[in-house]
Amino acid sequence: MNKISIKNRERLDSHVVEAFDMLRTNIEFAGNNVKTLVVTSACAKEGKSLIAFQLAGNLADNDKRTLLVMCDYRKGVSGKSSNVMGITETLTGKAGLNDSVYKTDIQNLYMMFSGENISNADQLVSSSAFEKMVAVLKKKFDYVIFDTEPVLDSNITSILCSKCDGTILIMEQEKTRQDVVFAAKEQIELAGGNILGAVLNNPV
Amino acid sequence: MKPQNKLVKERKVAGFFENIFRNFGTIVLGTVLFAMIFLGYFLVNDKVSERKITFAASLGMTINYNSSDAKKVSEDDIIKLIESGDLKEDIFTNISTDQSYSNFISDARVEYSDGVFNIMYFDKDETYATAVVKEIYAAVSKKLMENYDIESIPYADESNPVRFKVTVKNGGFVDRLGIKDFTLLGAVIGFVFSLFIICAFYLLDNTVKNAMDVRRYFDIPVLAVIPPIEDKDEEDM
Numbered sequence: 518m519n520k521i522s523i524k525n526r527e528r529l530d531s532h533v534v535e536a537f538d539m540l541r542t543n544i545e546f547a548g549n550n551v552k553t554l555v556v557t558s559a560c561a562k563e564g565k566s567l568i569a570f571q572l573a574g575n576l577a578d579n580d581k582r583t584l585l586v587m588c589d590y591r592k593g594v595s596g597k598s599s600n601v602m603g604i605t606e607t608l609t610g611k612a613g614l615n616d617s618v619y620k621t622d623i624q625n626l627y628m629m630f631s632g633e634n635i636s637n638a639d640q641l642v643s644s645s646a647f648e649k650m651v652a653v654l655k656k657k658f659d660y661v662i663f664d665t666e667p668v669l670d671s672n673i674t675s676i677l678c679s680k681c682d683g684t685i686l687i688m689e690q691e692k693t694r695q696d697v698v699f700a701a702k703e704q705i706e707l708a709g710g711n712i713l714g715a716v717l718n719n720p721v
Numbered sequence: 722m723k724p725q726n727k728l729v730k731e732r733k734v735a736g737f738f739e740n741i742f743r744n745f746g747t748i749v750l751g752t753v754l755f756a757m758i759f760l761g762y763f764l765v766n767d768k769v770s771e772r773k774i775t776f777a778a779s780l781g782m783t784i785n786y787n788s789s790d791a792k793k794v795s796e797d798d799i800i801k802l803i804e805s806g807d808l809k810e811d812i813f814t815n816i817s818t819d820q821s822y823s824n825f826i827s828d829a830r831v832e833y834s835d836g837v838f839n840i841m842y843f844d845k846d847e848t849y850a851t852a853v854v855k856e857i858y859a860a861v862s863k864k865l866m867e868n869y870d871i872e873s874i875p876y877a878d879e880s881n882p883v884r885f886k887v888t889v890k891n892g893g894f895v896d897r898l899g900i901k902d903f904t905l906l907g908a909v910i911g912f913v914f915s916l917f918i919i920c921a922f923y924l925l926d927n928t929v930k931n932a933m934d935v936r937r938y939f940d941i942p943v944l945a946v947i948p949p950i951e952d953k954d955e956e957d958m
Contacts, residue, residue: 716946719949
């Protein structure tokens with residue numbers, strides 16, 4: 518398994534840590550059958566990647582083997598380096614699952630990336646190969662967190678919601694409009710997703 | 722109405738006055754700001770204070786007749802006398818003006834009440850109005866003494882022969898206002914405008930405010946409220 522280093526993982530204030538502890542606890546209360554989570558929002562720039570990362574880190578710190586899947590094809594990490602393997606490479610057979618999952622320097626935290634941005638990424642995600650991949654990941658990890666694109670901007674997110682155990686909807690206080698949240702909720706429910714709950718992000 | 726719209730409407734009504742209370746400082750600021758603007762306009766703009774304010778010099782006179790059955794002078798008689806031009810020479814002897822007599826005399830008024838004839842003249846210049854009204858009185862008295870059986874035409878009020886009152890000639894509501902009233906008008910406009918802006922922003926604002934909003938409107942449990950944290954560059958990850 519390849520390794521990556523996470524730089525500058527800063528220490529959070531205690532009240533922020535408490536908030537993520539509460540989030541982790543509420544997710545654990547959702548039941549043992551909730552292992553794959555989609556973290557999404559209605560619109561872009563609402564802090565979902567940050568929250569997904571911090572949640573994954575918190576779960577890892579609490580002895581849960583956690584895989585954070587960076588599933589945002591719009592800003593795929595693989596675009597920055599041709600050596601990074603991801604979902605696309607795994608599902609197209611260019612790489613094995615072991616080559617696409619990266620161990621980090623945070624104990625119990627692993628990462629996987631979207632891979633090459635292809636035009637039919639939604640077809641890949643809705644394929645049976647993807648479902649098999651997720652099933653394998655569920656066995657290997659306690660939690661698999663998918664950091665996705667905004668649900669109203671991408672059908673990939675809706676597909677992921679239907680294939681995962683739970684969806685967490687991120688909202689930004691005093692920025693996210695109510696009508697947009699209604700639309701996002703409707704979209705997820707139409708796709709058959711299970712909304713575990715909302716996380717209210719209170720930025721500076 | 723969609724259920725979500727009904728919920729939004731309920732919340733709007735409930736929070737309406739709370740929003741006004743929370744933004745009271747802004748409303749006060751807007752009120753003071755507009756009051757200062759109106760005050761500044763009044764002080765800077767000379768035409769506001771000069772254009773419409775006109776003095777009315779007023780002189781009351783009573784007519785004492787020689788006999789009880791002498792022909793009485795009416796209000797219309799004096800008005801016709803003044804407008805006819807017969808008094809032009811007498812009045813213009815001591816009053817200088819560039820206007821024609823008819824234009825000049827159009828600013829004169831005559832009123833009759835309780836045995837007193839009030840002759841008034843309107844002008845921006847207080848001293849000029851006083852002088853004119855006295856000349857009109859003298860000319861009218863002289864002509865009436867010639868044509869009627871009159872003993873005397875004294876001032877109605879011996880202790881204060883010429884009364885002044887500030888009035889607005891052909892002016893509207895705003896023109897009648899003094900500096901205090903103008904400033905107060907500005908404050909009222911500022912208060913109403915600020916209130917309108919606050920309410921408009923509130924009614925148009927449909928963003929998610931707090932966890933209670935999430936629970937009430939979307940029927941979704943709130944898993945956590947994340948306080949402000951520094952954004953993390955993905956490059957660092």
